[in-house]
Amino acid sequence: MSTISLRLPDSLHKQARKVAEKESVSINQLITLALAEKLSALMTEEYLEERAKRGNRKKFARAMSKVPKVEPEEFDRLPTSALGQQRAHETLRNPSIHCQSVARTKSKANAEEPYSRTQPLRSLD
Numbered sequence: 001m002s003t004i005s006l007r008l009p010d011s012l013h014k015q016a017r018k019v020a021e022k023e024s025v026s027i028n029q030l031i032t033l034a035l036a037e038k039l040s041a042l043m044t045e046e047y048l049e050e051r052a053k054r055g056n057r058k059k060f061a062r063a064m065s066k067v068p069k070v071e072p073e074e075f076d077r078l079p080t081s082a083l084g085q086q087r088a089h090e091t092l093r094n095p096s097i098h099c100q101s102v103a104r105t106k107s108k109a110n111a112e113e114p115y116s117r118t119q120p121l122r123s124l125d
Contacts, residue, residue, distance in 0.1 A: 006031070 008016070013027075020030040079087060 016027050016030055020027045023030065025033075
């Protein structure tokens with residue numbers, strides 16, 4: 001394990017201290033986790049860029065031609081209204097919202113058969 005000296009603005013240090021206390025972790029642990037998450041995001045972006053370079057439109061079109069041409073279920077449609085776009089944005093920020101909404105939609109449609117095609121995502125909190 002390495003030790004580094006880190007200079008933080010007072011305001012950032014204060015926020016980190018509050019969040020660490022709220023989460024019942026040390027500031028070191030909070031900063032380590034935040035750094036790991038940021039590095040993971042950057043590495044994922046690089047990986048996807050490299051993977052995209054290997055993409056092949058013909059293979060993509062061939063794979064897509066095998067997908068059935070059916071209308072998506074109501075809960076899986078792209079939003080067209082401003083409210084729908086706001087809900088989509090909220091779902092991206094918290095995917096469990098979508099799973100809860102899907103479960104409610106399905107249970108309303110058929111109260112005897114619970115929706116089980118997807119499991120709700122567990123929160124990372």
